[in-house]
Amino acid sequence: MVKGRVMTVSKQPVPAMARQQAATRIVERLRTAGHAAYLAGGCVRDLLLGREPFDFDVATSATPDIVLDMFPRTFAVGAQFGVVLVADAFESAEVLTEVATFRADGEYSDGRRPDSVRYTRSAELDVLRRDFTINGMLLDPERMRTTGSVAGAVLDFVGGVEDLRKHVVRTIGSPRQRFTEDKLRMLRAVRFASRFGFEIEDKTLLTIRAAAPEIDSVSHERVRDELTRMLTEGSARRAFELLESTGLLMEVLPEVARMAGVEQPPQFHPEGDVWIHTRMLLEQLPAGCSPTLAWGALLHDVGKPATFRRAPDRIRFDGHVEVGVRMAEEICHRLRMSNSDTEQILALVANHMRFGDVEKMRDSTLKRFFRLNEFGEHLALHRMDCLASHGDLSLYEFARARYEAAEPEQIRPRLFVTGDDLIALGYRPGPEFRPMLNLVEDAQMEGAVQTHDDALALIVSSFPRPS
Secondary structure (H helix, E strand, C coil): CCCCCCCCCCCCCCCHHHHHHHHHHHHHHHHHCCCCEEEECHHHHHHHHCCCCCCCEEEECCCHHHHHHHCCCEEEEEHHHCEEEEEEEECCEEEEEEEEECEEECCCCCCCCCCCEEECCCHHHHHHCCCEHHHCCEECHHHHHHHCCCHHHEECCCCHHHHHHHCEECECCCHHHHHHHCCCHHHHHHHHHHHHCCEECHHHHHHHHHHHHHHHHCCHHHHHHHHHHHHHCCCHHHHHHHHHHHCHHHHHCHHHHCCCCCCCCCCCCCCCCHHHHHHHHHHCCCCCCCHHHHHHHHHCCCCHHHHCEECCCCEECCCHHHHHHHHHHHHHHHCCCCHHHHHHHHHHHHHCCHHHHHHHCCHHHHHHHHCCCCHHHHHHHHHHHHHCCCCCCHHHHHHHHHHHHCCHHHHCCCCCCCHHHHHHCCCCCCCCHHHHHHHHHHHHHHCCCCCHHHHHHHHHHHCCCCC
16 A cells, blocks of 8 residues: 655755654664664765765665555655655654665666566665665664664675775676666766765776766766766866766766867966866865856856867957857756756856956946846856956956945836836837836936936937827
8 A cells, every 4th residue: 555645845954863863763663573674875874984964765674565554654656666755754844764675676678777676685685786885885773872883883795884994986796787777877986986085996987988978878867967966066176077087078068078178368267278277167166056056167168169269369269158158058958957947057158258347337237237147156156267267356356345235126126117107208119118218227227317207307308209
């Protein structure tokens, strides 16, 4: 029986301790009923590393039908693969814990999911089907509680503890088999190595390099999500350097891979070529940054390779912003990004060069610039752009100071004049209304008009009324 068919999850963040307690209660109840049960996967790795896990998963000998019947609120989200979500209350939210039955997998003909699964009572067999040794350890929470030690409560059938000690990412068993089962694991190897500052073990690395072209069989959505995690976990530069060195970057983002070796004018970019500059931006992305800012940083100069020109005076990239916007749009569509994320990423690419004119902008132009959605992201990208090149933050400081000093009503003032006012003055509705209203808006933001009557007088003096 499947209970809790309609799943509603509160957006309230649930503390890691509450997640751990919920998973531990599930383990205890399963064991009381005579089933083997452990904490499993990434939470064990993170506890051993002294990091706070985000999720706590459970692995058990109990089959999905047993798990569904044992707990009052459950969701059979992946019961065909032995996976059930168990809900536990936390204040006004719910903690959802993934409970997976020990299993051995059949063939992976689609390169993602097993064609069949066979449940087993062996924890060791279950572990041997997992991806990397550092993710293949189990933890006995009862033993951890009685001994007060995480390390002393770990069941390790695959050498994960030793690989954590050596700072190594290694597949469980044959790298070729693990990557054939799910080719996304090649990207996951890169992400784990960059997140933890580990090295990819030699055989695993060589297999990734040989199999990199096969990543094109993975859905664009899964690739997008993995790349976004790399960009926002605080180690984006190393992740993309590993993507380049493994050959994966040319497969998933060839437009970015082509930045390497593209020279820039040294008077503006003493740091070196476009790829060096972009990597220096990625290095500045903090853990937890917004995905749109991260993708904007990655793609802001994506149009430069296609527009490179060695002119008599210096290297030029004429039209690189416009070309970059078109390329970024194609990338966003290819990776199935949401419309809102795509719009913001394209805006970041389209406007990143406008900061060069901020000190010369009229007040009205500057305030319209500030109207850009999430203008703070535009500021952040410009700051990173400067720090990754000439290092001069004067334009950034000017724009930041003016933006922070501007009141919302100054950036988006309530207009003194509307279309109805123009009609009352005798003007005929049409395309001419837009420049008329823009004239008044500019005058308002620059302080040239202060009242409704002033605005009407400006209109009449600037646009002859029809006779």
